[in-house]
Amino acid sequence: MSKIGLIIKREYLTRVRNKTFILSTFLLPLMMILFIAGSVFFAIRSHEKQKIAVVNDPGWYQTSLKSDSTQISYLFGTEIDSSNYLSKGYDGVLYLPKDSADSRYVLISKKQIGLEAKGGIERQLNKALENHLLLLNGINKTTLDSVAAVSDHAVSLVNVVTDKSGNARKANVGLAYGIGFGSGILIYITMFIFGAMVMRGVAEEKMNRIAEVIVSSCKPFELMMGKIIGIAGVGLTQFLLWVILISILTSAMQFFIPHDTLVEFQRMQQSQQPLPGGPGNNMAFKLLEARSQFVSGVNWPLVLSMFIFYFLGGYLFYASLFAAIGSVINEDPQEAQSLMLPITMPIVFGFIILTNSLNNPNSAMAVWGSIVPFTSPIVMMGRIPFGVPETVPYWQLIVSMLSLIGGFLFTTWFAGKVYRIGILMYGKKSSWKEMAKWAFRKS
Amino acid sequence: MDNILEVSNLKKYFSGQKAVDDISFNIERGSIFGLLGPNGAGKTTLIRMITGIFYPDEGRIMFSGKRFDPEMDTASIGYMPEERGLYKKMKIGEQAVYLAQLKGLSHAQAVASIKDWFVRLEMESWWNKKVEDLSKGMSQKLQFVTTVLHKPKLIILDEPFSGLDPVNANLIKEEINRLSDEGSTIIFSTHRMEQVEEICDHIILVNKGQKILDGSVAGIKNEYKENLYSVSFTEKVLPEHTAIHLFDVVDKGDHELVLKKNADFSTNDVLQYFMHKGLTVQGFHEILPSLNDIFIRLVEGTPRARQFDKNLN
Numbered sequence: 001m002s003k004i005g006l007i008i009k010r011e012y013l014t015r016v017r018n019k020t021f022i023l024s025t026f027l028l029p030l031m032m033i034l035f036i037a038g039s040v041f042f043a044i045r046s047h048e049k050q051k052i053a054v055v056n057d058p059g060w061y062q063t064s065l066k067s068d069s070t071q072i073s074y075l076f077g078t079e080i081d082s083s084n085y086l087s088k089g090y091d092g093v094l095y096l097p098k099d100s101a102d103s104r105y106v107l108i109s110k111k112q113i114g115l116e117a118k119g120g121i122e123r124q125l126n127k128a129l130e131n132h133l134l135l136l137n138g139i140n141k142t143t144l145d146s147v148a149a150v151s152d153h154a155v156s157l158v159n160v161v162t163d164k165s166g167n168a169r170k171a172n173v174g175l176a177y178g179i180g181f182g183s184g185i186l187i188y189i190t191m192f193i194f195g196a197m198v199m200r201g202v203a204e205e206k207m208n209r210i211a212e213v214i215v216s217s218c219k220p221f222e223l224m225m226g227k228i229i230g231i232a233g234v235g236l237t238q239f240l241l242w243v244i245l246i247s248i249l250t251s252a253m254q255f256f257i258p259h260d261t262l263v264e265f266q267r268m269q270q271s272q273q274p275l276p277g278g279p280g281n282n283m284a285f286k287l288l289e290a291r292s293q294f295v296s297g298v299n300w301p302l303v304l305s306m307f308i309f310y311f312l313g314g315y316l317f318y319a320s321l322f323a324a325i326g327s328v329i330n331e332d333p334q335e336a337q338s339l340m341l342p343i344t345m346p347i348v349f350g351f352i353i354l355t356n357s358l359n360n361p362n363s364a365m366a367v368w369g370s371i372v373p374f375t376s377p378i379v380m381m382g383r384i385p386f387g388v389p390e391t392v393p394y395w396q397l398i399v400s401m402l403s404l405i406g407g408f409l410f411t412t413w414f415a416g417k418v419y420r421i422g423i424l425m426y427g428k429k430s431s432w433k434e435m436a437k438w439a440f441r442k443s
Numbered sequence: 444m445d446n447i448l449e450v451s452n453l454k455k456y457f458s459g460q461k462a463v464d465d466i467s468f469n470i471e472r473g474s475i476f477g478l479l480g481p482n483g484a485g486k487t488t489l490i491r492m493i494t495g496i497f498y499p500d501e502g503r504i505m506f507s508g509k510r511f512d513p514e515m516d517t518a519s520i521g522y523m524p525e526e527r528g529l530y531k532k533m534k535i536g537e538q539a540v541y542l543a544q545l546k547g548l549s550h551a552q553a554v555a556s557i558k559d560w561f562v563r564l565e566m567e568s569w570w571n572k573k574v575e576d577l578s579k580g581m582s583q584k585l586q587f588v589t590t591v592l593h594k595p596k597l598i599i600l601d602e603p604f605s606g607l608d609p610v611n612a613n614l615i616k617e618e619i620n621r622l623s624d625e626g627s628t629i630i631f632s633t634h635r636m637e638q639v640e641e642i643c644d645h646i647i648l649v650n651k652g653q654k655i656l657d658g659s660v661a662g663i664k665n666e667y668k669e670n671l672y673s674v675s676f677t678e679k680v681l682p683e684h685t686a687i688h689l690f691d692v693v694d695k696g697d698h699e700l701v702l703k704k705n706a707d708f709s710t711n712d713v714l715q716y717f718m719h720k721g722l723t724v725q726g727f728h729e730i731l732p733s734l735n736d737i738f739i740r741l742v743e744g745t746p747r748a749r750q751f752d753k754n755l756n
Binding site: 003010205208216217424 | 518527529530545
């Protein structure tokens with residue numbers, strides 16, 4: 001095996017066999033899924049039906065306040081007030097205002113009602129009031145019912161994007177936003193985590209004084225690149241395991257959802273019916289719908305391959321700079337902090353551009369941010385899910401990729417020069433200015 | 444003469460400071476070579492050029508008769524730096540295999556060689572331990588093993604005995620001699636003179652980046668001898684015995700004298716003089732200067748040794 005191969009192997013294996021790697025790789029997705037599944041489970045199971053007595057009904061509320069099969073049932077007119085509702089088996093008393101101009105509705109209950117239940121009651125009261133006012137103003141009951149039948153279904157805006165030849169594609173802005181944000185932030189975080197890992201590894205070798213032993217067997221550049229590539233492998237391994245684990249666990253997730261809900265969902269999906277708005281099923285349906293859209297609504301091969309490219313490109317771009325810092329620092333951690341600032345700033349800046357470009361993926365800032373290699377790994381990943389070539393023209397993607405490749409070739413060259421000198425220099429504080437001097441002087 | 448290493452006019456400057464300033468020397472194959480000098484004399488920089496870590500600014504290094512090629516020749520060199528370093532969290536066996544593989548050994552060769560060394564230095568039980576579990580002396584031993592286990596032709600040891608107790612120091616010394624007998628050439632860099640006298644065949648002394656002494660240990664001692672002799676007698680030495688221009692008395696005991704012989708006379712003249720005075724000479728031997736004395740004498744006058752061979756800029 002070549003020397004650099006040996007170094008990569010060591011860097012990779014020592015980290016992958018480390019307990020923290022194993023824990024973070026397996027526990028993180030597990031915890032994430034358990035959290036989601038748990039909240040779904042409780043959203044479905046924890047709703048005990050609330051019985052609410054309605055007081056002061058002028059008559060017309062009763063027709064509009066419908067008892068809900070899962071959450072709330074209303075009862076009207078029986079002699080109940082705030083003093084005896086508990087003994088009669090009610091969970092609360094709803095006082096309606098006598099005057100329709102008064103908007104003070106009071107619900108008295110022993111336990112605080114949930115946010116969703118509160119929202120549901122408010123919606124229904126609004127609807128009742130609205131219907132009542134419409135009827136008062138001369139709309140007849142049949143018209144009202146036919147209008148209500150239409151407007152009960154929430155409007156959903158479908159954005160269809162067409163390319164030059166007129167082929168249409170349904171755009172899913174929400175999903176693109178989610179994936180853009182998710183992959184952008186993942187690159188942002190991993191650039192910090194793995195960059196810092198490279199820096200620590202280099203500094204450790206320098207402090208341990210093993211660096212001198214190793215560079216008497218191989219070139220300093222081989223040692224640096226071996227570490228950078230080895231740690232990149234660790235990162236990719238972790239992503240791969242996460243993808244596998246998450247897909248296994250999301251398939252397993254359906255066991256947490258009641259069987260009849262699942263069957264109903266499948267039936268409705270086949271008949272292209274809109275989803276029911278029932279508050280109890282909401283969460284489970286939303287989740288199932290999100291999952292099915294998640295799988296089908298995105299050009300996954302493109303997004304994933306671009307993710308790997310931008311992860312690796314961004315990582316290589318910054319990791320070599322982190323390695324250069326690791327090679328010049330001494331025992332003092334303060335030193336690393338001040339040297340890291342010029343590197344962390346553009347990364348943070350990239351993140352800020354990302355959040356802006358998700359709302360407006362074609363703004364000038366988004367376009368330039370996704371081309372300049374300092375920010376492109378983060379920003380471009382935020383734009384790609386919105387569509388290539390509709391949102392991100394091919395030329396932008398190509399220029400961005402090429403400039404990232406050029407960028408990391410430059411930073412690696414620069415870091416290699418600094419590293420060669422820094423790794424064997426002890427006890428002296430260095431600045432970026434000095435590092436630049438080492439890199440650009442003729443040897 | 445068969446030289447494993449020929450260094451000629453080697454120079455390395457760090458932003459104007461002359462870390463190594465025009466040094467030349469040859470090392471004979473199979474010898475034990477002492478590289479001496481005070482701290483900051485340029486020893487480490489010199490070694491780093493020989494091990495291919497630094498490129499010389501000027502000059503030429505010939506290794507085994509060919510121009511030194513760091514890419515190829517580092518596999519034939521074993522270097523133990525003064526600042527010892529090992530991966531603390533790595534298992535000892537794996538670490539030794541890794542370092543040996545970097546020197547070009549196959550996995551199987553590395554394992555075989557390490558087992559051999561571990562048995563010899565009684566380290567067999569260490570294989571699965573981590574370096575952080577070892578004492579300083581133990582990791583020192585491990586460092587030595589990792590330096591030599593690829594059977595390098597040239598072994599460079601920078602202060603190999605620092606931090607070792609006498610037992611382990613002796614053990615390492617024996618191993619150095621054994622390696623030398625098996626044909627390895629050893630460069631031994633130190634400022635501890637007594638060890639050099641014991642071990643080295645040939646030395647150079649560097650100071651302020653320049654070579655100020657070069658030769659065999661015996662030759663150098665001869666060159667720097669001061670005609671000092673120690674003489675012991677059966678009779679008590681009296682002041683009238685020493686009033687003579689043949690020598691000056693340096694030190695005087697009841698039955699012995701340390702004297703500095705006048706260069707114009709031979710030792711026989713001195714002996715004849717004592718016999719003539721009726722003294723019975725019991726012992727007579729020349730006092731040669733220790734390398735330590737020579738070292739101090741030569742380096743004196745440079746009040747503070749330079750400290751820049753680690754500070755490159």
